[in-house]
Amino acid sequence: MDPASEELERRSRYLSSLIRRTKLSAAPAPPPPPPEPEPEAAPKPEPRVGVGKREELKAVVVEKEKRKVKEEGDGKGKEVKGKEETIKVSVRVRVRAADMPLALQRRAIRLAYEAITAMPRLDSKRLALALKKEFDTAYGPAWHCIVGTSFGSYVTHSLGGFLYFSVDKVYILLFRTAVEPLGHPQ
Structure with missing residues (x-):
């Protein structure tokens, strides 16, 4: 086996062991005993996103405002009257794989979700740029983002x-x- 293949295999084994350890350490704890009923209803907790787990988040319902424009007039001038209409859209968010703190995961998902719902039509390049820029400014350089409906990848990432x-x-x-940093010759 050539040195490059050996290195690739070594890194692959290392990443697989990290994922296995993360899954084992993030195993769900036994459910606590049911609390005594209270007269007031408690708010429902947000869904949990486990690191390294494949969990499906609940469908998020968003209200979008769309305006219908109705034209009326007598031929000389047009009068435009707007009528607001609320449409509920269900969006499914799912974490496929993660090695990232929960706070960063939530931020990335929220940013992506907001950007996608704001676009009339998906612009993968613009979404990738927005996520990359946001994470570069907030958490330091060297973030990379790939967006699409079908792509393959094999990457090495920071822990x-x-x-x-x-x-x-x-x-x-x-x-x-x-x-x-690159060493510059003097």
């Missing part, structure tokens, strides 16, 4: 800097790589 998730049929891979 705690990997998230692969989907929003409906859009798949998003966000990961961080280490940046090493």
